[in-house]
Amino acid sequence: MPNAMPSRNLRRGIAISLMRAARAANRSRVVRVALRGRSVRRFPLVNKIYHAVFRAGVTGEHASDVTAAYRGLTLTGPAWDRTIMPSVAGGYYEKFEVSIFERLAATGGTILDVGANIGVYACAGAAHLPPHGRLTAFEPVPENLGYLRRNVEANDLAGRVTVEPMAVGAGPGELTLHLSGEQSGKHSASAANAGTAPDAPGSTVTVPMTSIDAYLTGRDERPDIIKIDVEGYEGFVLRGAAETLAGLPTLLFEVHPELQANCGCPAAELLDQVYARYPWVFVVDELNDRLLPHSRAELDEPGAIGLYRSNLVAIGRKNHLAAVARWHDVRP
Numbered sequence: 001m002p003n004a005m006p007s008r009n010l011r012r013g014i015a016i017s018l019m020r021a022a023r024a025a026n027r028s029r030v031v032r033v034a035l036r037g038r039s040v041r042r043f044p045l046v047n048k049i050y051h052a053v054f055r056a057g058v059t060g061e062h063a064s065d066v067t068a069a070y071r072g073l074t075l076t077g078p079a080w081d082r083t084i085m086p087s088v089a090g091g092y093y094e095k096f097e098v099s100i101f102e103r104l105a106a107t108g109g110t111i112l113d114v115g116a117n118i119g120v121y122a123c124a125g126a127a128h129l130p131p132h133g134r135l136t137a138f139e140p141v142p143e144n145l146g147y148l149r150r151n152v153e154a155n156d157l158a159g160r161v162t163v164e165p166m167a168v169g170a171g172p173g174e175l176t177l178h179l180s181g182e183q184s185g186k187h188s189a190s191a192a193n194a195g196t197a198p199d200a201p202g203s204t205v206t207v208p209m210t211s212i213d214a215y216l217t218g219r220d221e222r223p224d225i226i227k228i229d230v231e232g233y234e235g236f237v238l239r240g241a242a243e244t245l246a247g248l249p250t251l252l253f254e255v256h257p258e259l260q261a262n263c264g265c266p267a268a269e270l271l272d273q274v275y276a277r278y279p280w281v282f283v284v285d286e287l288n289d290r291l292l293p294h295s296r297a298e299l300d301e302p303g304a305i306g307l308y309r310s311n312l313v314a315i316g317r318k319n320h321l322a323a324v325a326r327w328h329d330v331r332p
Contacts, residue, residue: 015057019090022050027287027308037306047082047182054086055079065147070120071098073127074154077118077147083183084117093120096289097252097311100324101227102128104250107323109224111135112212112249114168114237117185118147121227126152126160134221135160140167140207141177141187167209168230170239175209188231190262211240224317228253235265238273245277248316255305255312271299274314280321280330284311291328 025031026040040046059066059079067076068089077085087093098121105111105125113122116137126135137152139145145165152161167175178194179202180186188194197203216222226241226249228234234253238245251274257267274281275296282291283299286308298304315321318332 011057015053016090018053018057019050019086020092023087023090023092032307037303039307050086051082054089058086058089071102071124073123073151075118075120075123075151076154078143078184080181081184084120084185088120096286097284098124099289100284100291100313100327101125101225101252103323104225104252104320105129105133105135107224107319108133110221111225111227112223113137113227114212115139115227115229115231116148116163117144117229119151121229122148122161123151123155123157125225125227126157127155129160133160134162136162136164138164138166138168138210140165140175140209141179141184141205144184144187147184164210164215165208167207167233168215168240169209169211169233169236171209171211172214173209174206176204176206179203179205185229186231188259188263189233190231190259192262193232193259212237213241213243216244222247223249225250225252225320227251232256232259232261232263233265235260235267235270235273236263238270239265245273248277250317250320251278251312251314253312253314254310255299256310257305267305271296274312278314278316280315282313282315282328283309284313285309286311289327291324293328293330 031040055061063079065076066079066085070088070091075088101121102124105128108130111125113135116122116139122135122137137148139148149163152158169175175189177187177189178191179198180194181196181198186194228237230237255267260267260270281294283294285292291313321332
C-alpha cells in the first residue's frame with residue numbers, strides 16, 4: 001500500500017485544479033456576457049459534472065462527509081453538498097466575504113452569526129476574535145448543526161463560540177424549513193428557494209425560532225457585528241431586531257430579490273430597513289475585491305444587485321469603516 005497516499009493526493013490535487021479552473025471560467029467576462037450575468041452552474045449537467053469531479057477526486061464515491069483545510073481551519077461537511085463543500089475544499093468559498101468578516105471580527109466585541117450552516121464564518125470569525133470576543137452561532141437544521149458543533153470543537157473554539165439550535169425571525173415561535181437536496185446552504189422557509197428535495201423522506205423540519213431582540217432580552221452584551229444568511233428570510237430577521245439595530249451593529253447580509261419575495265418579505269423592505277439606519281452601505285464586488293458604496297436609489301438600478309454582487313455590508317461605526325478601509329474609498 002505504499003503508493004495509496006500519493007495516489008489519493010494526486011487525485012485530490014487534479015480534482016481541485018479542475019474545480020478551480022471551472023470557477024475561473026465561470027467568473028470570466030466572456031462567460032458572464034454570454035450568459036447575461038447568470039452562472040453556468042444553473043445548468044444541471046454542469047452541476048453534475050462539477051460535483052462528480054469533487055466526489056471522485058476529493059471525497060471518494062461512498063463517503064458521507066468530507067474534511068478540508070480552509071484558511072487555517074479544519075472543516076467537515078456533508079459530501080452530498082454540491083456547492084459549499086466543493087468550494088471549501090478548493091479553498092475559494094466566499095473568499096472575499098470571509099476576509100471582510102475576519103477583519104471586522106479582529107476589532108473585537110460580540111458577533112451574531114444567523115444561519116451559521118456548518119460554521120465556515122463562525123469558525124473563521126471566532127479564530128480572529130481577540131480574547132475577550134464572543135460569537136453566537138444560530139443554526140436550526142439538525143444536520144448542519146451537527147457539523148457546526150463538530151467544527152467548533154475541532155478548531156478549539158468552544159471557549160469563544162456559543163451554538164444556538166434555533167432559527168431567527170421576527171419573533172419567538174416555530175418555523176418550518178424546506179430542506180434542499182442540492183446544498184446544505186439552500187434550506188429555506190420557502191420550498192421554491194430550497195429547490196430539489198432530498199431523496200430520503202422528510203423534506204421539511206419544524207424548528208424553534210427566536211428573534212434577535214427576544215434572544216438578547218436580559219443579557220448584558222449587545223452585538224457589534226451581525227452576519228445573516230437565511231435564504232430569503234433576512235427581512236424577518238431584521239424585523240425582529242429593531243431595538244438591537246439602534247446600536248448600529250455592522251450587518252453582513254444577502255440580497256436576492258427572488259428568494260426574499262418567495263419568503264414573503266420583499267428585498268425592498270429589507271433594504272429600506274437598512275438605509276433608514278445606516279450611513280454607509282456597500283455592495284460586495286466579489287470579482288474585484290471591492291466594497292462599493294451605493295445609495296438606496298442606486299440599488300434599484302438594473303445590474304446593481306446580481307451574480308457576484310449579492311452581498312451587502314452596512315456600517316454605522318467609524319472603527320468598522322476604518323477596519324475595511326483597504327477595500328473602499330469612503331471617508332467618514
